[in-house]
Amino acid sequence: MPKTNRSNAASDVLDTVPMIMRIIRRNFRARRDPDLTLPEFRALAFINRNPDCALNEVAEFVGVEAPAASKLVESLVQRGLATRQADAADRRRVQIRVLPKGETSIQLVREHTREFLNEQLAHLSPSEQATVTEAMHILKDAFSNKPPAKE
Amino acid sequence: MPKTNRSNAASDVLDTVPMIMRIIRRNFRARRDPDLTLPEFRALAFINRNPDCALNEVAEFVGVEAPAASKLVESLVQRGLATRQADAADRRRVQIRVLPKGETSIQLVREHTREFLNEQLAHLSPSEQATVTEAMHILKDAFSNKPPAKE
DNA sequence: TGGCATTAGTTATATTTGGAAACTATTTGA
DNA sequence: TCAAATAGTTTCCAAATATAACTAATGCCA
Numbered sequence: 157m158p159k160t161n162r163s164n165a166a167s168d169v170l171d172t173v174p175m176i177m178r179i180i181r182r183n184f185r186a187r188r189d190p191d192l193t194l195p196e197f198r199a200l201a202f203i204n205r206n207p208d209c210a211l212n213e214v215a216e217f218v219g220v221e222a223p224a225a226s227k228l229v230e231s232l233v234q235r236g237l238a239t240r241q242a243d244a245a246d247r248r249r250v251q252i253r254v255l256p257k258g259e260t261s262i263q264l265v266r267e268h269t270r271e272f273l274n275e276q277l278a279h280l281s282p283s284e285q286a287t288v289t290e291a292m293h294i295l296k297d298a299f300s301n302k303p304p305a306k307e
Numbered sequence: 308m309p310k311t312n313r314s315n316a317a318s319d320v321l322d323t324v325p326m327i328m329r330i331i332r333r334n335f336r337a338r339r340d341p342d343l344t345l346p347e348f349r350a351l352a353f354i355n356r357n358p359d360c361a362l363n364e365v366a367e368f369v370g371v372e373a374p375a376a377s378k379l380v381e382s383l384v385q386r387g388l389a390t391r392q393a394d395a396a397d398r399r400r401v402q403i404r405v406l407p408k409g410e411t412s413i414q415l416v417r418e419h420t421r422e423f424l425n426e427q428l429a430h431l432s433p434s435e436q437a438t439v440t441e442a443m444h445i446l447k448d449a450f451s452n453k454p455p456a457k458e
Numbered sequence: 459t460g461g462c463a464t465t466a467g468t469t470a471t472a473t474t475t476g477g478a479a480a481c482t483a484t485t486t487g488a
Numbered sequence: 489t490c491a492a493a494t495a496g497t498t499t500c501c502a503a504a505t506a507t508a509a510c511t512a513a514t515g516c517c518a
Contacts, residue, residue, distance in 0.1 A: 165436040166424035168443035177328045179450055224505050226468060248466040248513045273317035276449055284445050285316040291442030292319035294435050298428055299330055375476050377497060399484045399495040
């Protein structure tokens with residue numbers, strides 16, 4: 157049985173991370189590329205992180221069924237943001253990739269958000285910034301070392 | 308204005324927070340109350356944080372227009388998760404509240420997520436946990452002290 | 459090898475969802 | 489007191505999504 161209480165890092169993460177995420181999302185909504193819906197942006201970002209990914213992976217990540225993902229990717233392809241080609245090894249699969257145009261589109265948004273966060277964190281002291289940086293690295297390791305929680 | 312930070316806390320936050328959020332959301336999706344959609348859950352959580360809030364506040368938070376929010380809240384009310392009563396001071400407004408049933412529904416999900424995070428962070432050393440906790444408090448302050456992003 | 463089951467993705471159809479506009483009720487304010 | 493404004497709801501329509509059916513490719517194993 158897992159121990160509870162104390163000042164519990166998990167509770168702090170659960171309080172704080174969604175809060176920051178809401179703020180990021182609000183900022184995103186205000187500044188987003190007007191002809192890129194949020195699911196489209198999310199799909200594009202996922203594909204960018206996972207080059208040559210399959211359609212069902214995109215579907216799972218965005219949280220929609222295969223047909224919706226198919227149309228979503230289709231529209232990205234139509235607009236020259238991504239490509240979709242049959243996998244040579246298994247010709248049922250498609251390999252989806254982000255094209256330079258799509259990449260710049262993502263990075264633009266990302267840069268906006270980064271600047272926004274920078275403003276928000278500008279008033280922190282150097283030691284506070286160092287603590288934040290250190291914590292982020294700790295968390296990144298903690299979560300990427302054990303990505304899937306099996307059951 | 309202090310530009311150009313070396314190891315840039317903002318970049319670290321931007322790398323890490325969305326990643327954790329994706330993991331939280333995947334966990335949520337796997338365990339969520341099957342008859343509570345994600346917008347419904349988000350609305351309920353918002354109402355819980357903001358008792359007696361108005362409809363347009365819910366709408367803005369969830370990111371939909373008023374009619375959609377109206378239907379959403381209606382469905383919460385129908386299922387006994389929330390109440391909606393006219394504000395005595397201004398009878399055009401509604402005051403929305405979470406009912407005990409809705410509250411337990413939220414807290415159940417929250418508790419699941421907290422346990423999940425706890426597992427993920429269980430392997431951190433006490434000093435690492437302390438760093439995380441400290442960073443979370445720093446970030447919470449940084450973001451709640453300056454909620455509106457000026458231009 | 460042949461043939462059947464499975465898998466990935468697309469197309470077709472139906473349902474649901476969400477938005478704009480119109481409407482009701484209430485408040486403001488001139 | 490009446491016009492304008494505001495909060496929310498209802499109506500109606502367009503867009504988004506799911507389910508089901510379909511195509512094509514692969515795996516399996518007899």
